[in-house]
Amino acid sequence: MQQYLSTVEDVIRDGTHKPNRTGVDTLSSFSAHYEADLADGFPLLTTKDLSGFRWKSLIHELLWYLSGEEHIRDLREKTGIWDAWADEEGRLDTAYGRFWRRYPVPEEGLEGETWPDDSHRWMNDDERTFDQLAYVLATLRENPQSRRIVVNAWHPANATVSTLPPCHYTFVFNVQGDRLNLHLTQRSGDLALGIPFNIAAYSILLTAVAQRTGFEPGTFAHSVVDAHVYCGTGDRGDWYGDADARAMLRDGLADAESREEYERLADWVEETAPAEAEGDEKKDHVPGLLRQLGREPREKPTLRVADKPLDELAFDDIELLEYDPGPGIEFAVAE
Ligand SMILES: Nc1nc(=O)c2c([nH]1)NC[C@@H]1CN(c3ccc(C(=O)N[C@@H](CCC(=O)O)C(=O)O)cc3)CN21
Numbered sequence: 001m002q003q004y005l006s007t008v009e010d011v012i013r014d015g016t017h018k019p020n021r022t023g024v025d026t027l028s029s030f031s032a033h034y035e036a037d038l039a040d041g042f043p044l045l046t047t048k049d050l051s052g053f054r055w056k057s058l059i060h061e062l063l064w065y066l067s068g069e070e071h072i073r074d075l076r077e078k079t080g081i082w083d084a085w086a087d088e089e090g091r092l093d094t095a096y097g098r099f100w101r102r103y104p105v106p107e108e109g110l111e112g113e114t115w116p117d118d119s120h121r122w123m124n125d126d127e128r129t130f131d132q133l134a135y136v137l138a139t140l141r142e143n144p145q146s147r148r149i150v151v152n153a154w155h156p157a158n159a160t161v162s163t164l165p166p167c168h169y170t171f172v173f174n175v176q177g178d179r180l181n182l183h184l185t186q187r188s189g190d191l192a193l194g195i196p197f198n199i200a201a202y203s204i205l206l207t208a209v210a211q212r213t214g215f216e217p218g219t220f221a222h223s224v225v226d227a228h229v230y231c232g233t234g235d236r237g238d239w240y241g242d243a244d245a246r247a248m249l250r251d252g253l254a255d256a257e258s259r260e261e262y263e264r265l266a267d268w269v270e271e272t273a274p275a276e277a278e279g280d281e282k283k284d285h286v287p288g289l290l291r292q293l294g295r296e297p298r299e300k301p302t303l304r305v306a307d308k309p310l311d312e313l314a315f316d317d318i319e320l321l322e323y324d325p326g327p328g329i330e331f332a333v334a335e
Pocket residue numbers: 053054057079080081082085164190193194195197329330331332333334335
């Protein structure tokens with residue numbers, strides 16, 4: 001996906017050096033936006049391998065969102081990608097699916113407000129929660145010209161006390177002709193690890209919802225407010241705050257065209273920057289991303305989603321076909 005690579009290059013070239021709560025510094029830019037037309041194929045990155053164990057993780061993460069579960073007790077049997085943010089019992093203080101499928105509704109609102117009663121068709125049984133995906137599917141079938149087909153995962157009161165409030169926190173479906181589009185807003189995006197999974201998951205969701213409501217999958221549009229590249233801890237992270245190092249990196253990027261030149265730039269960073277501390281290896285994502293920038297995007301793969309209700313989708317119902325990526329790249333996650 002060329003738009004993804006351009007965003008990565010822009011952030012490495014022009015991003016602000018920005019330490020943050022994780023202790024792993026970032027190069028960060030404000031407001032990245034790109035789009036992928038699903039009519040051109042499934043926009044899974046081809047400049048690194050996302051099949052195998054990575055595909056397994058990202059599909060199970062999406063099925064977990066759809067499940068509406070507020071814990072990771074089932075998810076962690078399949079992948080460890082969420083383990084660091086949950087307790088021993090698998091409890092998490094913010095889970096996307098819980099808000100997608102079971103958004104809290106007040107018992108009584110303020111005077112003059114209208115809220116659905118317990119028997120409303122999108123209210124769940126046995127709790128005062130609202131199923132936003134049921135609302136989306138019904139509205140696309142009954143009133144597709146609506147401009148209100150919004151799903152919200154942000155609860156301001158929860159977000160202020162949560163260990164990790166949602167990163168991708170709201171999305172809107174929009175119909176144009178026979179095409180269904182999806183616009184995702186993300187407050188914070190880890191370009192090497194989180195974003196490739198996010199692009200894939202929402203493109204699958206768009207495809208599945210379009211199939212179930214009689215539309216063609218259209219454009220996935222993604223706005224990322226703080227788009228960042230993690231660049232390491234301690235001296236390694238600090239190095240990216242140095243004006244001379246950044247000027248060398250900027251000049252190197254301006255000159256790099258071939259795969260070999262990007263590889264050379266990555267080698268230069270690894271030889272010149274202070275070594276990563278023991279235990280913090282691969283937390284600097286810049287060299288791996290530079291190597292990725294040198295790779296030409298390949299033909300987009302095909303996605304096949306089985307024709308069954310969204311709630312019944314299982315791992316094998318989501319198939320990746322004709323995928324021919326470059327080699328995998330290892331990055332360590334900033335906690
Ligand atoms: N710093 C940070 N980046 C994220 O992307 C992120 C968080 N934190 N916190 C919460 C979730 C968890 N997510 C994650 C966490 C780890 C990987 C990861 O390590 N991916 C590896 C494959 C690991 C595996 O499948 O076991 C990769 O190479 O893509 C991806 C997404 C996305 N989110």
